[in-house]
Amino acid sequence: MRDFLNLMLEPLQEVFAKFMAFVPNLLAMLVILLAGVLLAKLLRVLLVKFLLAIKFDSWSDRMGFTTLMRKGDLWLKPSAVLGGIVFWILVIVTLMAGLGALNVAAIDTLVVQFFSYLPRVFSAAVILAIGYLFTSFISRAVLIAVANSGYHYARLLAEAIRVLLMLMILAMVMEQLQIATNIVLAAFSILFGGIVIALAIAFGVGGIDTARRVVEQKFSEAPPEKAPDDIEHL
Amino acid sequence: MSDFFQSGIITTLHQLGQPSLERLESELLGFAKTRPIALVLPALYSEFERPAMPGIVQELTKVKYLNEVVLALDQATEADFKRVRETMAPIQAEVKIIHNKGKRVSEVYETLRRNGLDAGPQGKGRSAWLSYGYVLARGKSDVIALHDCDILTYNRILLARLCYPIASPTLNYVFCKGYYSRVTDKMNGRVTRLLVTPLVRSLQQLAGQHGFLAFLDSFRYPLAGEFSMSADLARINRIPSDWGLEVGSLAEVYRNYSPHRVCQVDIATTYEHKHQILSAEDAEKGLMKMAVDICKSIFRTLASDGVVFSDGLFRSLSATYLRQAEDTLLKYESDAMINGLAFDRHEEAKAVEAFTRAIAMAAQAFVENPMGTPLIPNWNRVRAAIPDIFEMLKLAVDEDNK
Numbered sequence: 001m002r003d004f005l006n007l008m009l010e011p012l013q014e015v016f017a018k019f020m021a022f023v024p025n026l027l028a029m030l031v032i033l034l035a036g037v038l039l040a041k042l043l044r045v046l047l048v049k050f051l052l053a054i055k056f057d058s059w060s061d062r063m064g065f066t067t068l069m070r071k072g073d074l075w076l077k078p079s080a081v082l083g084g085i086v087f088w089i090l091v092i093v094t095l096m097a098g099l100g101a102l103n104v105a106a107i108d109t110l111v112v113q114f115f116s117y118l119p120r121v122f123s124a125a126v127i128l129a130i131g132y133l134f135t136s137f138i139s140r141a142v143l144i145a146v147a148n149s150g151y152h153y154a155r156l157l158a159e160a161i162r163v164l165l166m167l168m169i170l171a172m173v174m175e176q177l178q179i180a181t182n183i184v185l186a187a188f189s190i191l192f193g194g195i196v197i198a199l200a201i202a203f204g205v206g207g208i209d210t211a212r213r214v215v216e217q218k219f220s221e222a223p224p225e226k227a228p229d230d231i232e233h234l
Numbered sequence: 235m236s237d238f239f240q241s242g243i244i245t246t247l248h249q250l251g252q253p254s255l256e257r258l259e260s261e262l263l264g265f266a267k268t269r270p271i272a273l274v275l276p277a278l279y280s281e282f283e284r285p286a287m288p289g290i291v292q293e294l295t296k297v298k299y300l301n302e303v304v305l306a307l308d309q310a311t312e313a314d315f316k317r318v319r320e321t322m323a324p325i326q327a328e329v330k331i332i333h334n335k336g337k338r339v340s341e342v343y344e345t346l347r348r349n350g351l352d353a354g355p356q357g358k359g360r361s362a363w364l365s366y367g368y369v370l371a372r373g374k375s376d377v378i379a380l381h382d383c384d385i386l387t388y389n390r391i392l393l394a395r396l397c398y399p400i401a402s403p404t405l406n407y408v409f410c411k412g413y414y415s416r417v418t419d420k421m422n423g424r425v426t427r428l429l430v431t432p433l434v435r436s437l438q439q440l441a442g443q444h445g446f447l448a449f450l451d452s453f454r455y456p457l458a459g460e461f462s463m464s465a466d467l468a469r470i471n472r473i474p475s476d477w478g479l480e481v482g483s484l485a486e487v488y489r490n491y492s493p494h495r496v497c498q499v500d501i502a503t504t505y506e507h508k509h510q511i512l513s514a515e516d517a518e519k520g521l522m523k524m525a526v527d528i529c530k531s532i533f534r535t536l537a538s539d540g541v542v543f544s545d546g547l548f549r550s551l552s553a554t555y556l557r558q559a560e561d562t563l564l565k566y567e568s569d570a571m572i573n574g575l576a577f578d579r580h581e582e583a584k585a586v587e588a589f590t591r592a593i594a595m596a597a598q599a600f601v602e603n604p605m606g607t608p609l610i611p612n613w614n615r616v617r618a619a620i621p622d623i624f625e626m627l628k629l630a631v632d633e634d635n636k
Contacts, residue, residue, distance in 0.1 A: 061348070067622035070630070
């Protein structure tokens with residue numbers, strides 16, 4: 001009977017002992033989570049105050065970031081959105097750090113993978129932000145230049161350039177995040193290659209006579225003689 | 235039927251003979267193909283619970299030449315907004331409702347505020363201004379007409395006559411103000427009759443002939459809330475956010491365009507709407523508040539055009555105005571008698587006394603702060619500060635209306 005009881009109690013004791021060994025890890029995780037969330041909240045408040053002080057919202061309004069948010073039906077202040085993003089990134093980082101404190105082998109691997117992925121996320125965000133600014137600048141420059149040259153299709157061309165540049169930047173971001181890298185690369189190459197071929201064919205077929213005329217004028221004909229100058233130089 | 239006399243420096247389009255609504259609407263339908271027309275309606279939700287608005291909506295359902303109707307709704311909850319959408323649904327033209335208290339439109343106002351472009355407090359001025367912005371953002375209309383939403387005697391001929399001078403490609407007008415007689419069984423429109431006209435004529439007596447005063451005096455009903463204009467004018471005009479809205483808007487039209495391109499049109503034989511109390515003792519509400527704001531707007535417009543206001547001028551103005559207003563009062567009494575209208579001379583005299591105090595208050599406010607509350611900036615300036623504002627406004631309103 002005693003053996004039977006031992007047989008039953010031993011696994012329970014073992015579970016209890018494992019649980020007791022696990023409790024400090026669990027407590028550590030909870031403390032890390034609590035401290036992390038509080039710190040994230042504090043940082044969010046400080047960041048939002050800082051952004052308001054440097055008039056980040058007005059800057060975003062002028063640079064078009066606010067409109068970009070509105071297109072996504074996000075009707076908050078840009079500073080609040082950035083504060084929220086930073087808050088949730090810190091919460092996720094804290095969660096990962098907390099999970100690491102549990103000392104579970106499977107979770108440890110996940111945590112290591114997560115932290116090694118973070119730099120990629122950061123650089124993708126930087127590429128996206130700079131790329132968006134660059135695209136807006138180029139698109140606006142094209143709009144002004146083409147409109148000043150008197151062409152009707154200035155807006156269309158500027159929008160087309162904006163879309164193409166954004167596609168290129170999104171491909172770079174996806175590549176950086178290592179999401180379906182091969183597919184993105186292939187799709188991007190096909191799309192851009194297709195556009196270039198289409199333009200080449202369009203010009204080749206439609207502009208062949210013009211091109212021939214230009215080349216013939218350039219190389220075949222002798223340059224016209226300059227008319228004698230009316231002004232007598234001293 | 236009115237006379238056909240042309241007075242003042244702007245064109246007056248009278249109602250002569252029997253007006254044909256069918257002819258007007260069929261011509262407007264043709265004009266609208268090349269000059270699409272938008273109707274702007276600044277409204278409070280409470281106006282949908284009164285008898286005027288259902289009547290207006292019923293009339294608008296029969297109008298075929300409108301390209302779009304933009305209703306700027308104030309003091310409405312989400313549920314009220316939905317009810318208004320249902321009420322406006324029978325109108326044939328595309329209807330868009332600007333939910334001023336909604337999350338998205340509030341954020342547009344906030345965006346403007348943080349960029350130093352305050353659209354002012356809630357009111358008709360702000361609502362009208364944002365509606366113009368939305369019409370410009372859509373870029374689908376060349377003519378904008380606006381009327382109040384408390385007209386009890388609304389008939390669609392009012393809208394047709396209001397739109398005609400601007401929509402017509404052969405008439406070269408950019409701004410058209412409606413006029414009508416504010417008569418029921420008695421004479422209404424006290425602020426126009428007993429304040430604006432006598433004040434303008436007193437100022438002409440004191441300050442001499444001045445272009446703006448002649449311009450303002452040309453309007454038969456300068457405080458009428460009904461007008462139409464070209465979309466270009468909506469782009470460059472600034473708007474006051476207080477009760478000086480009508481006078482301030484006329485000042486902007488005077489500043490930006492020649493009087494040859496401005497007209498007024500007789501739009502209704504009878505006109506009845508919500509009345510304001512005089513509030514002679516409290517200058518913060520009722521007609522007194524309106525009177526003070528109007529006087530301030532006139533003083534500031536004249537000052538910005540080089541007229542020098544001294545203490546002496548203001549003292550003389552009170553006396554001159556009082557004489558002018560009393561003479562005017564006698565004229566209207568005679569007019570009322572021959573037409574068998576009720577005329578409470580004592581009440582009218584009390585209104586004149588109150589308006590005299592309003593002029594003094596406005597004069598004091600002007601002396602203390604000659605610049606006053608800045609006008610709501612024009613849309614060209616707003617776009618210079620926030621290039622994507624039209625896109626943002628369009629997104630906000632379109633999302634709300636989905």
